[in-house]
Amino acid sequence: MERRLHCKSKKRTTLAYDANYVYQIFELITGQPPFDTGMITKDLLIGQMIDEIGPLPSRWQAKSKCAEMNDEDTKYTLEQWLFELYFDSDKKAQFTHEELQSWATVISRLMKFEASERASPADVLKERCFLDD
DSSP states (O other): OOOOOOOSSHHHHHHHHHHHHHHHHHHHHHSSOSSOOTTOOHHHHHHHHHHHHOOOOHHHHTTOSOOSOOOOSOOOOHHHHHHHHHHSSSSOOOSOHHHHHHHHHHHHHHOOSSGGGSOOHHHHTTSGGGSOO
């Protein structure tokens, strides 16, 4: 099912779709979304994104009340959260630690606030998880 976004600009639509694909890869691997979505506010979500992805771009910080990190005791980077969710469950692990690290690298390279900081598709396809052994 295609998700339709009603954004004012084509650039915002592209950003939302890019993030959605990376979000879905994370969820396919772990069975959970990268960010807590239950009963969450916009500021809490932004705080989680800052914890896992990094600081907001400077031009966004003025628009957000949440320029600081989350107040939660345990903070994870996106890679750490992927490993925590994947290996801390009752399901049988289908990826080795090395394979999961390759996927974590791909997700981390793609999940950036700024499009200019994201890896290109050509670069991502060179990662170990996309190569035949």
